[in-house]
Amino acid sequence: MAAQKRSENGFPDEQAPDLEEANPEFEILLNYLKHHRGCDLTCYKRSSLMRRFNHRMQSIGIESYPHYLEYLQYCPEEYRTLLDDVLINVTSFFRDRHTWDYLAATIIPQIITRDPANLPIRLWSAGCAGGQEIYSLLILFAEAMGIEACLQRVQAFATDADETAIAQARQATYSPLEIVGLPEELRDKYFRQTQQGYIFNSELRQTVIFSQHDLIQDPPISRIDLLACRNVLIYFNSKTQDAILSRFHFALKSTGFLFLGQAEPLISRRRIFQPIDSSQRVYTKGESLELEDYISLIPPSSDRPTERSFVMENNFWKTAFETSYSARLAVDIKGQLLFANQRARTLFDLRIEDWKRPFQELKIGQLIDSHIFNQSLYGDRDILVLNSIEWKTDEEIQYFNIEISRVLALKNQVLGVNLTFIEINDYQQLSKQLSATRTELASISQALKKSKNELKKANKKLESAYQELEILHQDIYLSHPQSQPSDRA
Known part of the structure; x- marks a missing residue:
């Protein structure tokens, strides 16, 4: 591979292409494993892969890929042995010790003190092999914060594509040779010696969730504080590395x-x-992910070209889901969430696990009546608008006008719908204020009307009292004329 110019921060200025030439017979062998054994190795670097295959073939006296393919077909047990050879699980406790010292001194203290003590710390060892990596991480955190605090706060995940490696990691039992290089004080503190070997601390081991996981096919674990993936990416080609990153x-x-x-x-x-x-x-983290990056998170399908691939080929993603102020979702003809733009993911707290789920099972999907949603998806209206839809969260209440528009292919074939959520919080707030003002004015008007009526009644009473006083004055005058002053010459 040609030398590559690098920028000051250590990254290449341009991604180097893979220069490996495909071997047709080897590709046929890989396709057999992919379609008949469910093991997709096509994303691995060919040079490394062919070297491992050749090593296995030589050990059983087979010289050509076609012959090895026949051997795999007639000897099913060979498949597992091959995978053990291909998925090399080479690791050790605190491998490259200086890097672990750096983690302990610089990175782990930041993680522990950065968030409040009641928030969990989430660790993920991707490609964990026999478990030495995840247990090394737990030892460092237990040393930094104490075993009890580590048990209460740390959540650990360990994954690997090889189920044999996962089974070994779960057992957490290691031979004396496998713990060579581990400081004696750490060995005595975190391991128990038995006839079977050295067993890692059982309480700390129970904090780890182990699972078989394909870095290319399966959704990533989310909200991780420290993700360790050591010497795994080197086996993949550059395109696959980009997708995994x-x-x-x-x-x-x-x-x-x-x-x-x-x-x-x-x-x-x-x-x-x-x-x-x-x-x-x-x-x-550096730059934010772009549209193409989020598309790469969707697992590749081994099916024949479908409506979804047709949509992508016709630039559907770029036209419908460009970064915009409005939240946008795409739902396919089956009613499953196909994609969401950045605004929608943030606003509705959507995660990779929500992809391909029925839209109406999601919290945001429950805002739209199922009859109305099905009408927009399977009816004959191209655009449907729902006004002033309320979305409640623990922090606030928001309002949207929701525009549901169908996405059509050639010959008016419906591929799905595009939902646009137009935020009308300011309008709704003004509308509420106006409504409140109108109610207040109506109340004041009623009060004024009532006061006016009461004043009118009071005026009538005063007028009546005045008339009574006039009559009383006349009666007094007529009854006592002598009390009136006489005229004198």
Whole structure:
């Protein structure tokens, strides 16, 4: 591979292309594994992959890929042995010790003190192999905050594509050779020696959730503070590395850290991660993900071209979901959430796990009556507008006008609907204020009317009293004429 010019921050100025040439016979072998065994190795670097296959073939005396394909077809048990050879699980406790010392001194204290003590700390070891990596992380956190605090606050996830590795990691039992290099004080504090080997602290082990996970196919775990994926990316081609890094970006909190292996400097077509210390392979989030990055989060389908691929080929994503002030969602013909733009993900707290879920099972989907939604999706109206729809959260109440427009392919075939949420909070607030003012004015008007009537009644009473006084005065005058002054000459 040709030398590549790098910028000052350690990233390449341009992503180097993969220069490996495909071997047709080897590709046929990979396609067999993908379609008949459910194991997709097509995203791995061909040079590394062919080297591992050749190693396995030589061990059983097979010289060609076609012959090995026949052997796989007639000997099903060979498949598992092959995977053990291909998915190399080489790791150790505190591998590259200086990098772990850097984590302990610089990164872990930041994670512990950054958030309030009642918030969980979430760790993810992606490609965990036999578990040494996730247990090394737990030891560092337990040393920094104490075992009890670590048990209460740390949530750990360990994943790998190899179920054999996951099973080994769950057992957390290691031979004396496997813990060579582990400081004696840490070994005595966190391991119990048995006849089977050294067993990791059972309480700390129970804080780890282990699962089989494909970095390419499966959704990433979210809200992660520290994501360790060491010497895994080196086995993938550059396009797949980009897709995995987009998933890692999505998985991390805005303040999270990515921890890679010494053999894999971060190379990406965009600077979505920036190094804290490139020599230690520790990174934080850089540039935000773009539309293409979010599309790459959707697992690739092995099906034949469908309506969805037709939509993408016709630039549907770029025309319907460009970054805009309004929140936008796309729902396919099956009624499943297909995509959401940045504003929608933020506003409605949508996550990667919500993709492909029925739209009306989502909280935001419950704002739209099922009959109205089905009418917009399967009826004959191209555009449907719902006015002044209220969205309540724990913090506030918001209002939207929702425009539901159908997305049509050639020959007016309906592919799904595009929902645009137009925020009318200011209008609604003014409307409420105006309504309140009108109510207040009506109340004042009623009060004035009542006061006017009471004043009118009071005036009538005064007038009546005045007339009575006049009559009384006349009666007194007529009854006592002598009391009147006489005229004198």
